[in-house]
Amino acid sequence: MIQTEHLDLHVGARTLVRRLDWAAHPGQCWSIIGRNGAGKSTLLRTLAGLRAPSGGAVLVGGRALDAWAPEELARQRAFLAQSRHDAFAYSVIDTVLSARHPYHAGHYWEGSDDHQAALNALAAMEVEDLAARDVRTLSGGERQRVAIAAMLAQDTPLLLLDEPANALDLAHQVSVMGLLARLCRDQGKTVVMIGHDLNLAYRISTHALLLMGDGRWHAGLVADTMQPALLGDFLGHPIDMVEHGGRRIFIPFEASA
Numbered sequence: 001m002i003q004t005e006h007l008d009l010h011v012g013a014r015t016l017v018r019r020l021d022w023a024a025h026p027g028q029c030w031s032i033i034g035r036n037g038a039g040k041s042t043l044l045r046t047l048a049g050l051r052a053p054s055g056g057a058v059l060v061g062g063r064a065l066d067a068w069a070p071e072e073l074a075r076q077r078a079f080l081a082q083s084r085h086d087a088f089a090y091s092v093i094d095t096v097l098s099a100r101h102p103y104h105a106g107h108y109w110e111g112s113d114d115h116q117a118a119l120n121a122l123a124a125m126e127v128e129d130l131a132a133r134d135v136r137t138l139s140g141g142e143r144q145r146v147a148i149a150a151m152l153a154q155d156t157p158l159l160l161l162d163e164p165a166n167a168l169d170l171a172h173q174v175s176v177m178g179l180l181a182r183l184c185r186d187q188g189k190t191v192v193m194i195g196h197d198l199n200l201a202y203r204i205s206t207h208a209l210l211l212m213g214d215g216r217w218h219a220g221l222v223a224d225t226m227q228p229a230l231l232g233d234f235l236g237h238p239i240d241m242v243e244h245g246g247r248r249i250f251i252p253f254e255a256s257a
């Protein structure tokens with residue numbers, strides 16, 4: 001679905017990612033893991049086509065990103081940014097309906113199918129009762145769920161999400177992550193997301209991409225990559241792990257007080 005060939009990412013004099021050869025296939029759910037400033041958001045924005053690579057290439061469906069027309073690409077991948085600023089008084093339903101725009105080149109696009117798709121997405125995120133609200137009046141967690149609903153309404157095979165669990169309470173973190181896992185497992189979607197919660201990432205991801213922030217990276221199945229020694233190395237902090245009821249639980253070591 002998406003792959004990189006010898007991808008380099010530089011910011012200023014720093015190399016964040018060096019020669020990344022990586023691919024995410026339908027049905028796979030990838031977590032990108034690394035410490036603050038390691039380059040996770042820069043990489044995700046590059047995968048979305050919002051930032052040019054410093055070297056190498058990103059391919060979606062086997063075609064270089066710049067070979068896709070913007071509207072065509074918007075039918076292939078949806079992107080959830082880490083933060084957003086709402087300058088205007090749009091309603092929640094209009095915000096989600098606007099995600100249907102790629103399906104209506106040059107035509108009136110608020111057809112009944114689109115309304116249904118938007119309402120279904122709002123219901124999946126448990127925010128259907130907010131449909132008429134001005135987005136500027138929503139709480140942080142409600143706004144995040146509306147943004148994810150818009151991604152669902154965009155109905156793309158590839159979803160790129162920068163910290164989807166941001167601002168969500170515990171119950172919604174678990175339900176949103178569970179939904180993303182089901183989209184991969186049951187509908188063959190490809191999910192690539194950034195997250196700082198290792199336990200949540202391990203529960204729902206099939207694969208992980210670890211970034212060191214100095215060019216080095218490590219990619220593979222979660223069972224192989226999400227190992228305490230490797231995670232501790234990439235996160236710059238020692239991590240312990242316990243197996244409990246078939247689950248792995250990661251615990252950061254704490255110096256005794």
Ligand SMILES: Nc1ncnc2c1ncn2[C@@H]1O[C@H](COP(=O)(O)OP(=O)(O)OP(=O)(O)O)[C@@H](O)[C@H]1O
Binds near residue numbers: 035038042
């Ligand atoms: N335009 C820019 N000019 C200079 N430095 C930049 C620019 N954009 C990003 N950086 C730097 O590149 C590094 C990577 O940033 P990025 O946002 O990708 O990190 P991240 O891994 O997503 O971090 P976090 O976990 O804090 O969200 C950071 O040190 C950041 O300050």
